[in-house]
Amino acid sequence: MANHIDVITNIMNVIVPPFMLIALLLVYPLYLIYKFINFITRLLTSENVAGKVVLVTGAAAGIGEQISYEYARRRARLVLVDVRGDLLGRVVENVRSFGSSDVIAITADVSKEEDCKRFVDEAIKHFRRLKLFEEIQNFSDFSYLLDVNLWGVAFGTYYAIPHLRKTKGKIIVMASSVGWYPFPRFSFYNASKAALITFYETLRTEIGNSNIGITIVTPGLVKSALSQNEPAKAALGWIPMESAEKCGKAIVKSACRGDKYVVEPSWVNSLYALKVMCPDLVEFCNRFLFISAEKTTPPTVKKLKRRHLREGPAPLCPNG
Numbered sequence: 001m002a003n004h005i006d007v008i009t010n011i012m013n014v015i016v017p018p019f020m021l022i023a024l025l026l027v028y029p030l031y032l033i034y035k036f037i038n039f040i041t042r043l044l045t046s047e048n049v050a051g052k053v054v055l056v057t058g059a060a061a062g063i064g065e066q067i068s069y070e071y072a073r074r075r076a077r078l079v080l081v082d083v084r085g086d087l088l089g090r091v092v093e094n095v096r097s098f099g100s101s102d103v104i105a106i107t108a109d110v111s112k113e114e115d116c117k118r119f120v121d122e123a124i125k126h127f128r129r130l131k132l133f134e135e136i137q138n139f140s141d142f143s144y145l146l147d148v149n150l151w152g153v154a155f156g157t158y159y160a161i162p163h164l165r166k167t168k169g170k171i172i173v174m175a176s177s178v179g180w181y182p183f184p185r186f187s188f189y190n191a192s193k194a195a196l197i198t199f200y201e202t203l204r205t206e207i208g209n210s211n212i213g214i215t216i217v218t219p220g221l222v223k224s225a226l227s228q229n230e231p232a233k234a235a236l237g238w239i240p241m242e243s244a245e246k247c248g249k250a251i252v253k254s255a256c257r258g259d260k261y262v263v264e265p266s267w268v269n270s271l272y273a274l275k276v277m278c279p280d281l282v283e284f285c286n287r288f289l290f291i292s293a294e295k296t297t298p299p300t301v302k303k304l305k306r307r308h309l310r311e312g313p314a315p316l317c318p319n320g
Contacts, residue, residue, distance in 0.1 A: 005223070008240040009265045016267035024277060031278050038280075050075035051101070053127045055119075057110050060087035072098035079123040083109045102127075142188040149192035154199060161212065170213040172255050173200045177220040177268050181275055182282065184290045193218075204260070215255040220268030222247045 054071045058064035060082035068080055072095040080088055080095070085107030095103050104126050108115035157171060164171065178186060179193030197216055204214045223241040242265045254262040263269045275282045 005240050006243055006246050009242040009246075009267070012240065012267045013265055017270050020270035020274060024273065027281070028277060031281060035280070048074075051077065053077050053079065053123065055079040055081065055123055057081045059091055059105075060084040065091055068095055069098050072096075072100035072103075075099050075101065077102040077127060078104075079119070079127070080105045081108050081110070081119050083107065145188050145192040146195070149189075150195050150199065153196060157203070161207070164212045165210050168211040168213075170215065170255055171200070172251065173197075173214065173216045175200075175216055175218050177218045177263065177271070179218060181268075181271050182286065184286050213255070213258055215251075215259055215262060217251050217254075217262045217264070218268075219247055219264050220271075222264065 049071060054076045056064050056068045056071070056078060059068045059078075059080035061084070064082070068078055068091060071078060078095055078100050080091055080103065082088055082105075085105070088105040088107065092103055092105050104122070106119045106122055108119040110116055153173070160169075160171075163169070173196060175196045176189075176193040178190040179197045183190060197218070200214055200216055221241045223243055247264045250264045251262055263272075271282075
């Protein structure tokens with residue numbers, strides 16, 4: 001069965017890239033016309049924020065302060081949050097003078113979860129409105145993702161670099177294609193992988209010609225224990241997945257060759273071009289294929305998805 005799937009992915013590796021290129025050539029002019037019409041429409045129908053509640057973090061200075069003033073000029077009601085509470089008083093006075101009818105200042109440290117909950121609760125208590133992340137019950141459930149996917153890798157790299165310099169070693173970074181492709185319902189996992197990609201791209205620039213090779217791997221649809229659980233199957237079961245064995249061979253081959261990036265299966269690369277050139281189209285397709293379809297998902301599958309979010313996401317790559 002694995003060989004059969006690998007044959008399918010090999011065919012897709014050959015067919016999908018040219019198909020996507022032809023599709024882009026045909027669709028892109030129409031997409032540009034749509035974007036232009038959409039821009040004109042938004043220009044003529046800009047949102048009226050008068051009386052609406054806007055929460056601004058980092059409002060005591062800099063960009064956050066100026067954003068507060070601009071919303072005040074548009075008569076919005078404001079919640080100003082900053083860890084530098086002593087500076088907020090001046091901003092509150094300016095905001096009122098610019099036209100905001102109602103403003104509150106809250107001293108809070110956004111790096112602390114309890115402070116984030118507190119300033120949202122205070123905003124809701126005062127204004128009786130604010131709609132944020134309704135489906136997420138506890139952000140701390142997801143903190144382990146950064147611990148494992150970013151810090152766990154970064155710490156190992158930190159201690160290994162002095163030795164890798166001496167031996168002209170290589171670092172193989174197991175990221176994921178969802179680090180650059182906005183796959184729905186995996187927001188925190190996607191963000192952790194995006195952080196990993198950016199970290200190692202920056203590190204590669206910083207270490208320069210130190211004889212350390214860095215290969216960033218962004219697997220797409222790869223069959224593994226994690227991608228075969230119920231939530232992943234419900235979302236992706238209809239798409240052929242490359243075997244982990246074939247993916248592993250391709251990664252080692254590319255790393256030995258000194259490649260800076262590896263995408264497996266290679267047809268997933270086409271999604272990057274689509275995402276860069278037609279982000280609105282990608283968003284529409286993702287919603288249609290994964291969000292709209294979820295509304296008809298049986299309740300038992302939805303429960304499995306919620307449970308799996310507590311236990312850990314279903315990555316599209318074999319590393320977890």
